[in-house]
Amino acid sequence: MELKFYQENNATIIEIIGSLDTMTAPEYEKQMIEMIDGGSTVFIADCTQLDYISSSGLRVLLMTLKNISNKGGKFILFGMQEPVFEVFKICRFDNLFTIVADKSAALQSIA
Amino acid sequence: MSPKTKQNILIPIVWFCWFFLLNIKSFADDKPIKLVLQWVPQAQFAGYYTARKLGIYEIYGIDVTIIPGGPNVSVIDCIKTGKADFGTFFLLNATKRVAQGIPLVNIAQVSRRSALMLVAKKSSSIFRPEDMNGKKIGIYKEDFSDIPLAFISNNRLDVTVVPIATGINIFLHGGTDLTNVMWYNEYHTILNCGYNADELTTFYMSDYGFNVPEDGIYCLRSTYDANPEACERFIEATMEGWLYAFQHPSEALDIIIEEMKAEHIPANLAHQQWMLARMRDIILPDGGYEFSTFLSEETYEMMGQILLKNASISTLPAYNQFYLPVGKYAEK
Amino acid sequence: MLKNRSLRFKLSAFILTGTILVAAVLFSYYYSVSRKLILESALTNARHLTMETVNSVENVFRSTAKIPENLVYVFETGVTDEKALYRFMETVVKNNTELFGSAIAFEPGAMVPGVERFAPYFYKNNGQIVYSNLSDPAYNYHLQDWYQIPKELNKPVWSEPYFDEGGGDIIMATYSVPFRWPNDGVNENKFRGIITIDISLVWLKQVFEELSIYETGYGFLLSQSGKFLVHPDPDNVMNASIFDIAELQQDEKLRELGRKMVRGQTGFMNIIEPVTGQEVYLCFAPFPSSGYSMGIVIPTAELFAGLTRLNRNVAIIAVLGLLALFGVISLISGRITEPIRRLSGATTLIGQGDFNAVLPKIDTNDEIGQLMRSFETMQIALAEYIENLKKTTADKEKIEGELRIAHDIQMSIIPRTFPPFPDRSDVDIYGILESAKAVGGDLYDFFLLDENRLGAAIGDVSGKGVPASLFMAVTRTLLRAKSMNMKNASPGKIVTSMDIDLCTENDASMFVTFFYFILNLKTGELEYCNAGHNPPFVLDEDGEITAIDTVHGFPLGVMEAEPYETGKIKIRPGTRIVLYTDGVTEAENEARELFKEKRLLETLKLMKDVQDPKEITLAVKKAVKEFTLEAEQSDDLTMLVINYLGGNYTSK
Structure with a gap:
C-alpha cells in the first residue's frame, strides 16, 4: 500500500494505492493520526486505486472517521x-461514510 | 648357449677323441718333427704356432719343434742339412730350388691366392698400369721380384726398377713412386704410416693374371717317403691350428705376440691383427672353413711359365714330382 | 600445484626460482668464459713448451748435421788421400762426443776403381775408436735405407730411428748426406756416395721425461712414419705407430692427428687418450730437420682442475647462499604475512560467531593496515547488525508468543465438541475455525436457549492479533450473557444490546460483523439479525440454495445507531444453514484471486443432497484449499453448518 497526501481546496486529499489490509492498516493508521494531529480536519480519500480492503482496513477507516468527526471535521471517500x-x-458502511462518485463531487460536498 | 661357445667346447672333445685314436700309432714313430719357417714369428704363421701352443700336434701324435726364420736363417739350408724336416716356402721360390736340383716336394699348398701387390701414391698420378711409365718402382730382392717383373714385362712398362732390401721407407720418403708389398704385411705398414687407403692406388697381382699362391709346406722327398703318415698328420694338425686361429683371432694373436716377444721382435698388435685377418682371406678366399691344401696343375703351370719367361729357371720340374697331395685337405 | 600453498611458500618459491635462474645464467657465463680463458692460456703455454722443446732438440740435430755437411764440403774440395780421409774421420768421431759413429760409403768403384763396395766406418766401442769396412756383400749397403734414400732423393736425410746393431736398447738415428766427386774433370758432379753420422737418441727420452705437464700430462715423439720414438708406454716405443693405436682403438680422430703430425703440421687437438680413455688436449709440432713430430698431452680434467675446484666452491657457496636467502625470504614473508594470518585467525572466529574476537593491531599504513581497518569496520557493523537481528528476532518471538495466546483465546471460547448435542435428533451442527498465522478475530457459537430453541452466531472482528481475539472474546461473552439474561428477546434486541456495550469506550474503533439467529427446533421458525456480516446460505430440503441477505445494520461497535431489527424465515426439516466468514470468500490464491461467493455456491450446490454438516463443512474447506493451493492462508477460515432435521425432539 502507498499513501499520497496533497492539499486541494482546504482539504487534504489522500490517495490510497493498493490494498488496505491487516499488514498495511497500521501504517495507514499511523500516518493518518499524524495528519489529524497536525491540525487537518477536512480529508478526502481517493479510493480509485484502492484494490482491496479487509476488515482491518475497514477498522482503520472507521477510526479515521471517528477521530475526524470528534474534531468537527469531514471525511469523504x-x-x-x-x-x-x-x-x-455488506457491513453497511456505505451508510456510515460519505461516499461520492468522484473528486469534484467530493470537493463540492465540503464547500 | 650360443653356437660359438658350442663350437668352443666341441673342438677339444674332437681332439680328445683323435688323441686316443692316434695314440697307439704315435708311440711307433716317436721321432720329433722340426719345422723351419721362412720368417720371424708373425701372424703369417699363426696356424703353426697355435697348433703347437694348444697341443694340437700332440693330439695328432706328433712332436713338433718350430725353428723361427729370420734374416740369418736359410730355410733351404736347414732342410738340406737336416736341421729341419719341414719348411715353408713361397711356391715360386720352392720351384726355383727344385729346378736347381734340390729334391723338395710340396706336401701342402696352404696359401690359396697371391698376396703380392704394387702400391702407388695417387699423388704420383698413378691410377692404371700404364701410368707407371717413367716412374721409379721399388722391387724387393729376388724372391719377391719374379711376378712384379713379369707384370712390368707383360704390360710393356718403361719403369726404373730400384732394388730394395729393407722395406718401405724409401717409398714413404718419396724415393720411389711405386713399391711391391705383401698385402698382409707392408701394405698395412704403409696405411699405418699415415697414408689413407684412398690416397693409394693398389695393383693386386692376382687381378693381373699372376694369381700365384705363396706359402706352402715342403720337405725333402726322402722325408716324405720315410714317413708319409707323419706328414699327413702334420699337415692335418697344422690346418686344425689355422682353423682355431681364425675362429679365435684374439687368442691366436696373444700366442703370436708371445712368440714375437720371446724372439725380441717388436710386437705390434694392430699389425698382427691385420695380418691374421689377411691370412684368412688368403687361406680361405671363399669364406667359410673349407680348407684346401691342393695345388692344381694349372696354377703350377701358370707359375712355371712366369719363371721360364723371366729365365729364373730353365726347365720346370714335373708337376707330379713337385706336388704330392697329402692328407684329407689335398683332395680336389 | 601452488594453489594450495601458503603465501609465504609462494613468495619464497618465486623469489628463489628467480634467484637461481639469474645465478645459473651468471655462473654459466662465467664458467664458459673462464674455460675459454684457461684453454687459451693452456694452449699458449703448451705451444711455448712445445716450441722450446723443438728448439732445444733441433739445436742438437742441426749442430750434429753440420758435421757430415762439413765433411762433405771438405771431401768435395779435394781430400782424396785414403789415409788422410781415415785420420780425418777418426778425429771427427773422437772429438764429437755426441757422435756414435761415422761412415763414408762409396758408389761402386768411386774410391777404389774396380771395388764394388767401399765404406770405411769409424765408431765408438768401449771408449775406443774402432774402424770397420761395411763392404760385406751380405749387408749390401747400397740397398740400405741410409744409403739408398738420400741417394734417390739426392738430399740429406735423417733416418727412421733404429736399434743399434749391437742388439742393445740404444735407439739410434743416422744422418746421411750425399756427396759428389767434383774434380775428375769428366764426371762432374756425379753422385759418388754418402757420408753418415750415427747418433744415439737416448737423450731425447730424458728431454721428454723432464717436461712437466700438469699432473699426468706427458710428451711423446713420433718418427717420420708415425712410429713412437718416445712414449710413456715402453711397449709402444720403436714398435707401434700412432696409426696402430688409432686402429686398435678404432679412433679416426687419433689417426687424423697422426696424419697431421707425420706431415709436419703444427696444431692443437681435442682427443681421447687411448690408454686412460680420458679427454685430453694435444699440442703438436714437428722437428723440421728430422721430420720427427712431438706432441704434448694435457688431460682436460687437469687443465680445468682449478676451475672444477672453483666450481665446487662456488656451488657450495651458492647452495649456502640460497639457503640463507630462503631463510631471509621466509622470515620477511612470514613477517609480512603474519598479520594476515592473525587476521585470518580472527576472521575465522568472527565467522564462527565470536564478534568480539580481537583483531590484530596493525600500525602500518600499507595494504595490510588498510585491510585490517576495513575488517575492523566490518566487524563493528556486523556486531551491530547481529545485535539488531537478535532484538528483532526477540520481538518477533514476542509477537509470535502473543499470536499463540490470541489463538489459544480464540480456540478456548468456541465450542469444539461435535456433535454438540449427541442426544438430539432434530439438529446436528459442525463448525471449524482455522486460524491463519496472523490470528484473526473470527468466532462462532451455539447453545440451547431452552429445550426447543437453538441460538447460533458467527462473527468476524476487524483486525488481527491479540486485540482482535480479545474483542472476539468480549463479543462472545456478551452474546452468552445477553442471551441468558434475555432468554425471550429477539436476536435484534440481543444484538442491539451487545452493540451498545461494544461501542462504549471503543477508541480503537474495533468492530465485529455479526450474525445471530435463534431457531425454533420444533417449528422451524428462524429469527435472525445480521450486523454487517456476510449473508449465510440456506440449503432447503429440496436442495435449493438461498442467501439470507437482509442486513440489519453496521457491524457491532461501529456506532450506536437505531436498534437492530430482527428478520424471520421458516425452514423445514432437511434444511441446512451455512454460516461463514470472509475467510472463506476472500481466501486468496497465489495469483491474488479471491475464492468468492460464486465458488462457495458452486461447492454448496454439489452438497445439496448432503445432510451431514461435517461433510458439507469439509467439502467447502477442501474446495478452498484446492483453490489457494500453496498460497499462505491470510485470514481465519471459519464455518458453521447447522442441519435442521426437525421432528419431535427425542432424547436419544
Whole structure:
C-alpha cells in the first residue's frame, strides 16, 4: 500500500494505492493520526486505486472517521471500485461514510 | 648357449677323441718333427704356432719343434742339412730350388691366392698400369721380384726398377713412386704410416693374371717317403691350428705376440691383427672353413711359365714330382 | 600445484626460482668464459713448451748435421788421400762426443776403381775408436735405407730411428748426406756416395721425461712414419705407430692427428687418450730437420682442475647462499604475512560467531593496515547488525508468543465438541475455525436457549492479533450473557444490546460483523439479525440454495445507531444453514484471486443432497484449499453448518 497526501481546496486529499489490509492498516493508521494531529480536519480519500480492503482496513477507516468527526471535521471517500464497495455494503458502511462518485463531487460536498 | 661357445667346447672333445685314436700309432714313430719357417714369428704363421701352443700336434701324435726364420736363417739350408724336416716356402721360390736340383716336394699348398701387390701414391698420378711409365718402382730382392717383373714385362712398362732390401721407407720418403708389398704385411705398414687407403692406388697381382699362391709346406722327398703318415698328420694338425686361429683371432694373436716377444721382435698388435685377418682371406678366399691344401696343375703351370719367361729357371720340374697331395685337405 | 600453498611458500618459491635462474645464467657465463680463458692460456703455454722443446732438440740435430755437411764440403774440395780421409774421420768421431759413429760409403768403384763396395766406418766401442769396412756383400749397403734414400732423393736425410746393431736398447738415428766427386774433370758432379753420422737418441727420452705437464700430462715423439720414438708406454716405443693405436682403438680422430703430425703440421687437438680413455688436449709440432713430430698431452680434467675446484666452491657457496636467502625470504614473508594470518585467525572466529574476537593491531599504513581497518569496520557493523537481528528476532518471538495466546483465546471460547448435542435428533451442527498465522478475530457459537430453541452466531472482528481475539472474546461473552439474561428477546434486541456495550469506550474503533439467529427446533421458525456480516446460505430440503441477505445494520461497535431489527424465515426439516466468514470468500490464491461467493455456491450446490454438516463443512474447506493451493492462508477460515432435521425432539 502507498499513501499520497496533497492539499486541494482546504482539504487534504489522500490517495490510497493498493490494498488496505491487516499488514498495511497500521501504517495507514499511523500516518493518518499524524495528519489529524497536525491540525487537518477536512480529508478526502481517493479510493480509485484502492484494490482491496479487509476488515482491518475497514477498522482503520472507521477510526479515521471517528477521530475526524470528534474534531468537527469531514471525511469523504470517492472513486470506490466495485469489490471494495461490496465490502462497504455488506457491513453497511456505505451508510456510515460519505461516499461520492468522484473528486469534484467530493470537493463540492465540503464547500 | 650360443653356437660359438658350442663350437668352443666341441673342438677339444674332437681332439680328445683323435688323441686316443692316434695314440697307439704315435708311440711307433716317436721321432720329433722340426719345422723351419721362412720368417720371424708373425701372424703369417699363426696356424703353426697355435697348433703347437694348444697341443694340437700332440693330439695328432706328433712332436713338433718350430725353428723361427729370420734374416740369418736359410730355410733351404736347414732342410738340406737336416736341421729341419719341414719348411715353408713361397711356391715360386720352392720351384726355383727344385729346378736347381734340390729334391723338395710340396706336401701342402696352404696359401690359396697371391698376396703380392704394387702400391702407388695417387699423388704420383698413378691410377692404371700404364701410368707407371717413367716412374721409379721399388722391387724387393729376388724372391719377391719374379711376378712384379713379369707384370712390368707383360704390360710393356718403361719403369726404373730400384732394388730394395729393407722395406718401405724409401717409398714413404718419396724415393720411389711405386713399391711391391705383401698385402698382409707392408701394405698395412704403409696405411699405418699415415697414408689413407684412398690416397693409394693398389695393383693386386692376382687381378693381373699372376694369381700365384705363396706359402706352402715342403720337405725333402726322402722325408716324405720315410714317413708319409707323419706328414699327413702334420699337415692335418697344422690346418686344425689355422682353423682355431681364425675362429679365435684374439687368442691366436696373444700366442703370436708371445712368440714375437720371446724372439725380441717388436710386437705390434694392430699389425698382427691385420695380418691374421689377411691370412684368412688368403687361406680361405671363399669364406667359410673349407680348407684346401691342393695345388692344381694349372696354377703350377701358370707359375712355371712366369719363371721360364723371366729365365729364373730353365726347365720346370714335373708337376707330379713337385706336388704330392697329402692328407684329407689335398683332395680336389 | 601452488594453489594450495601458503603465501609465504609462494613468495619464497618465486623469489628463489628467480634467484637461481639469474645465478645459473651468471655462473654459466662465467664458467664458459673462464674455460675459454684457461684453454687459451693452456694452449699458449703448451705451444711455448712445445716450441722450446723443438728448439732445444733441433739445436742438437742441426749442430750434429753440420758435421757430415762439413765433411762433405771438405771431401768435395779435394781430400782424396785414403789415409788422410781415415785420420780425418777418426778425429771427427773422437772429438764429437755426441757422435756414435761415422761412415763414408762409396758408389761402386768411386774410391777404389774396380771395388764394388767401399765404406770405411769409424765408431765408438768401449771408449775406443774402432774402424770397420761395411763392404760385406751380405749387408749390401747400397740397398740400405741410409744409403739408398738420400741417394734417390739426392738430399740429406735423417733416418727412421733404429736399434743399434749391437742388439742393445740404444735407439739410434743416422744422418746421411750425399756427396759428389767434383774434380775428375769428366764426371762432374756425379753422385759418388754418402757420408753418415750415427747418433744415439737416448737423450731425447730424458728431454721428454723432464717436461712437466700438469699432473699426468706427458710428451711423446713420433718418427717420420708415425712410429713412437718416445712414449710413456715402453711397449709402444720403436714398435707401434700412432696409426696402430688409432686402429686398435678404432679412433679416426687419433689417426687424423697422426696424419697431421707425420706431415709436419703444427696444431692443437681435442682427443681421447687411448690408454686412460680420458679427454685430453694435444699440442703438436714437428722437428723440421728430422721430420720427427712431438706432441704434448694435457688431460682436460687437469687443465680445468682449478676451475672444477672453483666450481665446487662456488656451488657450495651458492647452495649456502640460497639457503640463507630462503631463510631471509621466509622470515620477511612470514613477517609480512603474519598479520594476515592473525587476521585470518580472527576472521575465522568472527565467522564462527565470536564478534568480539580481537583483531590484530596493525600500525602500518600499507595494504595490510588498510585491510585490517576495513575488517575492523566490518566487524563493528556486523556486531551491530547481529545485535539488531537478535532484538528483532526477540520481538518477533514476542509477537509470535502473543499470536499463540490470541489463538489459544480464540480456540478456548468456541465450542469444539461435535456433535454438540449427541442426544438430539432434530439438529446436528459442525463448525471449524482455522486460524491463519496472523490470528484473526473470527468466532462462532451455539447453545440451547431452552429445550426447543437453538441460538447460533458467527462473527468476524476487524483486525488481527491479540486485540482482535480479545474483542472476539468480549463479543462472545456478551452474546452468552445477553442471551441468558434475555432468554425471550429477539436476536435484534440481543444484538442491539451487545452493540451498545461494544461501542462504549471503543477508541480503537474495533468492530465485529455479526450474525445471530435463534431457531425454533420444533417449528422451524428462524429469527435472525445480521450486523454487517456476510449473508449465510440456506440449503432447503429440496436442495435449493438461498442467501439470507437482509442486513440489519453496521457491524457491532461501529456506532450506536437505531436498534437492530430482527428478520424471520421458516425452514423445514432437511434444511441446512451455512454460516461463514470472509475467510472463506476472500481466501486468496497465489495469483491474488479471491475464492468468492460464486465458488462457495458452486461447492454448496454439489452438497445439496448432503445432510451431514461435517461433510458439507469439509467439502467447502477442501474446495478452498484446492483453490489457494500453496498460497499462505491470510485470514481465519471459519464455518458453521447447522442441519435442521426437525421432528419431535427425542432424547436419544
